[in-house]
Amino acid sequence: xxxxxxxxxxxxxxxxxxxxxxxxxxxxxxxxxxxxxxxxxxxxxxxxxxxxxxxxxxxxxxxxxxxxxxxxxxxxxxxxxxxxxxxxxxxxxxxxxxxxxxxxxxxxxxxxxxxxxxxxxxxxxxxxxxxxxxxxxxxxxxxxxxxxxxxxxxxxxxxxxxxxxxxxxxxxxxxxxxxxxxxxxxxxxxxxxxxxxxxxxxxxxxxxxxxxxxxxxxxxxxxxxxxxxxxxxxxxxxxxxxxxxxxxxxxxxxxxxxxxxxxxxxxxxxxxxxxxxxxxxxxxxxxxxxxxxxxxxxxxxxxxxxxxxxxxxx
Amino acid sequence: xxxxxxxxxxxxxxxxxxxxxxxxxxxxxxxxxxxxxxxxxxxxxxxxxxxxxxxxxxxxxxxxxxxxxxxxxxxxxxxxxxxxxxxxxxxxxxxxxxxxxxxxxxxxxxxxxxxxxxxxxxxxxxxxxxxxxxxxxxxxxxxxxxxxxxxxxxxxxxxxxxxxxxxxxxxxxxxxxxxxxxxxxxxxxxxxxxxxxxxxxxxxxxxxxxxxxxxxxxxxxxxxxxxxxxxxxxxxxxxxxxxxxxxxxxxxxxxxxxxxxxxxxxxxxxxxxxxxxxxxxxxxxxxxxxxxxxxxxxxxxxxxxxxxxxxxxxxxxxxxxxxxxxxxxxxxxxxxxxxxxxxxxxxx
Numbered sequence: 001x002x003x004x005x006x007x008x009x010x011x012x013x014x015x016x017x018x019x020x021x022x023x024x025x026x027x028x029x030x031x032x033x034x035x036x037x038x039x040x041x042x043x044x045x046x047x048x049x050x051x052x053x054x055x056x057x058x059x060x061x062x063x064x065x066x067x068x069x070x071x072x073x074x075x076x077x078x079x080x081x082x083x084x085x086x087x088x089x090x091x092x093x094x095x096x097x098x099x100x101x102x103x104x105x106x107x108x109x110x111x112x113x114x115x116x117x118x119x120x121x122x123x124x125x126x127x128x129x130x131x132x133x134x135x136x137x138x139x140x141x142x143x144x145x146x147x148x149x150x151x152x153x154x155x156x157x158x159x160x161x162x163x164x165x166x167x168x169x170x171x172x173x174x175x176x177x178x179x180x181x182x183x184x185x186x187x188x189x190x191x192x193x194x195x196x197x198x199x200x201x202x203x204x205x206x207x208x209x210x211x212x213x214x215x216x217x218x219x220x221x222x223x224x225x226x227x228x229x230x231x232x233x234x235x236x237x238x239x240x241x242x243x244x245x246x247x248x249x250x251x252x253x254x255x256x257x258x259x260x261x262x263x264x265x266x267x268x269x270x271x272x273x274x275x276x277x278x279x280x281x282x283x284x285x286x287x288x289x290x291x292x293x294x295x296x297x298x299x300x301x302x303x304x305x306x307x308x309x310x311x312x313x314x
Numbered sequence: 315x316x317x318x319x320x321x322x323x324x325x326x327x328x329x330x331x332x333x334x335x336x337x338x339x340x341x342x343x344x345x346x347x348x349x350x351x352x353x354x355x356x357x358x359x360x361x362x363x364x365x366x367x368x369x370x371x372x373x374x375x376x377x378x379x380x381x382x383x384x385x386x387x388x389x390x391x392x393x394x395x396x397x398x399x400x401x402x403x404x405x406x407x408x409x410x411x412x413x414x415x416x417x418x419x420x421x422x423x424x425x426x427x428x429x430x431x432x433x434x435x436x437x438x439x440x441x442x443x444x445x446x447x448x449x450x451x452x453x454x455x456x457x458x459x460x461x462x463x464x465x466x467x468x469x470x471x472x473x474x475x476x477x478x479x480x481x482x483x484x485x486x487x488x489x490x491x492x493x494x495x496x497x498x499x500x501x502x503x504x505x506x507x508x509x510x511x512x513x514x515x516x517x518x519x520x521x522x523x524x525x526x527x528x529x530x531x532x533x534x535x536x537x538x539x540x541x542x543x544x545x546x547x548x549x550x551x552x553x554x555x556x557x558x559x560x561x562x563x564x565x566x567x568x569x570x571x572x573x574x575x576x577x578x579x580x581x582x583x584x585x586x587x588x589x590x591x592x593x594x595x596x597x598x599x600x601x602x603x604x605x606x607x608x609x610x611x612x613x614x615x616x617x618x619x620x621x622x623x624x625x626x627x628x629x630x631x632x633x634x635x636x637x638x639x640x641x642x643x644x645x646x647x648x649x650x651x652x653x654x655x656x657x658x659x660x661x662x
Contacts, residue, residue, distance in 0.1 A: 079475070080483070080500020152523055164468045164509045164524050249473035249510025260509050270510070271502060274376025274475045279502075 053291060060285030063278055071285065075253035077267060079275070084282035086289060088253040092168055092261035093290070096243065097236040099172025099257070104180045105229055111180070112187035116217075117209050128188065134181035143242035146174040151246055161258050164248065169258040171247040175239055179232035186228030190221040223307040230301035237294050240265035264290040341612045344371040345378020345391030346477050347513065348532050349412050349595040353391075355626045356619045363618070366611060375477035376501050382406065382598045388608045390598040393477020394501055398575030405601045407650050409576055409643045410594035411616060413565045413633040415533040416481045417556040417591070419518065419541040422448055423463050423525045427542025431456045431553045434489030434546070434582070434590065440528060441469045441486065442493060443507025448526060456547075463526075470520045470529035473510030475502035481593040482530045485581035489590075530591075533561070534631045548590045549582050558631050560589035565633045568594070571642065592633070599651055606653035613648055613660050 013021060063084060064071060074085025115128055147166075150173060155165030162170065194217050202216045218225065248260025249270060262270075264286050272283050350372035357368035373381075375392040382390025383404050396408055418437065420427040432440075436452050439445040445452055449462040472479045480501045487494035497503050511520040514535045521529040521541065528544075533556055536543050545553045554560045567583040570576060580592040597616060603609040620643075624634040635643075648660040 076504040078498070078500075078504035079502040080498050081503075083504075155524065159466075159525070163466045163526065164470075164520070166509055166520075244473075244512075250508065251504040251510075252506050260507075262510075270474045270512075274374055274380060274501075276380060 053288070056284055056288040056291060060281055060288050063282035063285045066278065067282075071282070077251040077262075079271065079279045082278055084279070085253070086264075086286055088251055089262050089264045089267045089286060090289065091253060091255075092171075092247065093237060093263040093265070093293070095168050095257060095261070096171040096175055096247065096263055097233055099169060100175035100179055100236045101229065101233055103173065103176035104183055104232060107176075108180050108183035108187055108228075108232075109225075111184045112191055113209075113213050115184075115188050116191045117213060131181045131184050131188075135185055137178075139178065139239055139242045142174055142178050143245035146170065146242055146246040150174065164260065166246045166248040166260060167258050168247060168256065168261045171243045171261075171263070174242050174246055175236040178239065178242065179236055182235060183228050183232040186231065187225060190224030190228065191217055193224070194220055223304040227301045227305035230297055230304065234294055234297045234301065237297060238265055238290060240269050244269050339365060339611075340367045340369050341389070341608070341615055342369045342387045343378075343389040343391060343597075343612070344373050344381045344387045345598075346375045346393045346595050347372040348375075348393045348414060348477050348593075349391065349632070351534055352412055352623070352627050352630050352632050355630065356615075356623045359622070359626065360615055360618055363622075364614075366615065368615060374475060375480070376475040379598065382600070385600065385604065388599070388603075388605070388612045391595060392598060393593055393595050394480035395577045395579065395594075395596050396575075396598065398577055401575050406598050407575075407601055407647050408596045408598045409647045410570070410578070410635055410639070411597045411619065412627055412635065413561065413568075413580065413592060413594045414631065415556055415561040415564075415589050415592045415633075416478055416485075416530055417533045417536050417543045417589075418546065419521050419529050419531055419536050420544045421521050421525060421527045421542065423465055425460060425463065427544055428555070429457075429460070430542075430544040432544050432546055434486065437546075438486040438490035438493040440467055441471070441505060441508065442496065443469075446507070465526035468524045468527045469505070469508030470511055470517050470524070470527055471505050471508055472514075472517060473512055476513075477501065477593070477595070478514070478530065478532060479503065481579070481581060481591055484579050485591045488582045533557075537631055546590050548586075548588050549584050550586050550588070552586050554587060554589055556589055558628060558633065560587050561592050561631075561633045564588035564590070564592040568639075570639045576643075576647065594635075601650050601652060602654055603651060603659060604654060606657065606659050609651060609653075609659045613651070617644070 016024070067074070067084060071084065071086055072090070073087060074083055075087060076083060076085055077088060078084075111131065115124060115131075119127060151162075151165030151170055153165075154162040154170060198216060198220070199212060202212045207215070243263050244266040247262055247266050249262050249266060250260035251262055251267065254261060268283050268287055271279065275283055350370065353368070353370050357370065361367045370391075375394050378390040378392050379396065381387045383406075391411070392408075396406065401408060418432065420430055422430060432453070433456060436445060436456065439452065446467055448465045448467055454460075454462055480499065483497065483499040483503050487497075487499040497506065509520055509524075511517045511529075514531045517529040517531050518535060518539055518541055521527040531541070533543070536556070543556045545555055547553050563585050564580055564583040567585060567588065568578055568580055570578060576596070578594065580594065582590050583592065599609065599612065620635065620637075620640040627634045644660065649658060651659045653659060
């Protein structure tokens with residue numbers, strides 16, 4: 001657009017007065033300046049990302065080169081013995097996020113289907129806004145709720161599974177509650193991109209709501225759905241405060257789902273303020289791991305969302 | 315209305331102004347959370363007496379060592395003493411300012427926790443996950459008259475690096491070679507079993523909310539929150555109750571005169587009444603201070619605390635440093651603190 005306008009004004013004056021011509025020139029300069037500035041801002045983000053990743057890699061290098069593969073296989077994170085294994089933290093991060101996704105996806109899909117297909121028009125707005133508000137609740141609030149309400153509840157109702165109330169499963173539950181509104185909001189939005197005509201035709205053929213959702217709406221927004229789930233997963237992977245409160249903070253590798261454990265973010269939050277030397281470097285390397293995991297997950301989400309955009313009927 | 319606003323503005327400017335004027339008369343320090351209650355009481359009394367304030371950040375022993383090494387504060391505080399070699403390397407001196415005890419707190423359904431007796435070996439096994447039920451034979455043997463419930467034990471520990479961790483693990487490593495070999499001592503260790511909670515408050519809450527829970531906190535904290543403190547067997551084989559008397563008994567063994575760099579941890583001390591987990595909280599300062607004026611002010615505060623702070627400390631269940639030790643510290647330790655030009659900072 002910009003180019004065609006500028007191309008035309010360069011070649012012909014189209015009877016414009018000199019004042020008008022200079023105005024056009026000035027505008028073109030301003031436009032160029034604007035473009036360069038905004039491009040600079042955008043590149044700044046890239047630069048920032050690259051620098052952060054690089055500084056993490058550089059500061060984490062001493063630990064990574066010291067331990068090599070043992071960094072990923074060692075079963076404990078023992079600062080006093082200088083034995084740093086990322087396994088318990090990586091395991092905890094993946095298990096808690098996995099639990100969160102397993103719970104959050106069906107629930108969020110259900111909410112989204114209700115909101116778009118079945119919800120009475122009068123309720124649609126208030127319910128939708130509530131979901132969006134829930135997505136904005138600060139994570140520390142979920143953490144306090146987890147430690148004050150959820151953990152004691154689990155502890156008193158299932159003492160054999162949750163002797164302390166805390167643990168990987170508790171953290172997974174909290175994360176599920178945190179990402180449900182997130183995934184719901186995205187799912188609802190992508191489901192709304194399906195044109196009413198398609199939907200109505202399906203109903204006209206005698207389909208039930210479930211059949212319409214499963215065979216008509218979901219297939220046409222598949223990429224968007226997966227993208228939403230992965231964005232939720234990205235949030236779950238990096239969540240710190242709420243998880244630190246309820247995960248149990250055990251730095252020993254236990255192949256358990258309900259037992260005590262730790263996550264990458266929780267471990268860093270607990271130890272970084274007073275770490276130095278090798279421990280500090282190991283924590284930074286751990287940060288790099290989280291960065292890489294989250295980066296991969298978000299990249300996948302982007303690709304899928306893009307695909308959905310291309311497929312979505314205009 | 316407008317007048318009010320103007321008045322508020324004027325007063326707040328005045329307050330701000332006086333605060334910045336006061337800033338020059340403030341001693342800055344950071345470190346251990348363990349002595350924080352007593353330091354803040356001392357600071358209040360000292361400010362009333364002299365007008366000099368204390369800005370003490372209770373960020374944990376590890377953080378205290380970090381900050382003093384980086385010279386961002388005038389003094390650092392740590393519950394874990396630094397090794398003499400580490401002190402030399404960083405041009406630091408340390409001295410004990412106050413002593414106190416770490417105690418096991420328990421929550422056993424249907425049983426008065428203060429009557430439960432434990433020994434070091436059992437405590438170590440509980441924290442290694444080898445004893446996982448309150449009616450385990452090892453606990454039953456120590457408490458023959460007690461009807462112990464069939465409840466799972468949930469050990470609770472400090473999740474962040476802390477001096478309390480150091481004292482507790484140092485004790486367990488002393489009494490159990492298994493613990494020493496598998497877990498080891500330190501401000502931050504990897505516990506094979508149990509739940510990590512933040513700070514003393516976190517540990518106390520977790521134990522209180524977990525039937526079958528056991529944890530360890532500073533005694534002042536357990537006492538003020540009415541937590542059930544179990545009895546521990548000491549080196550002489552007696553079961554002792556935590557309290558200022560048994561802490562004093564353990565502290566009386568402290569041989570500060572012959573401790574190189576005043577490196578001394580008072581766990582597992584001999585004596586019939588000695589509480590087995592007692593430790594001193596240390597102050598760290600540079601031997602080549604950049605701001606002699608600030609250093610002198612800090613030393614004046616510690617001098618005042620040695621002279622006038624004992625009652626406040628005892629009320630909070632801390633054990634004061636004996637007078638002969640504090641005069642030795644003034645003579646042998648504070649004399650090493652010098653300005654960059656080599657002048658002695660402490661002159662009295």
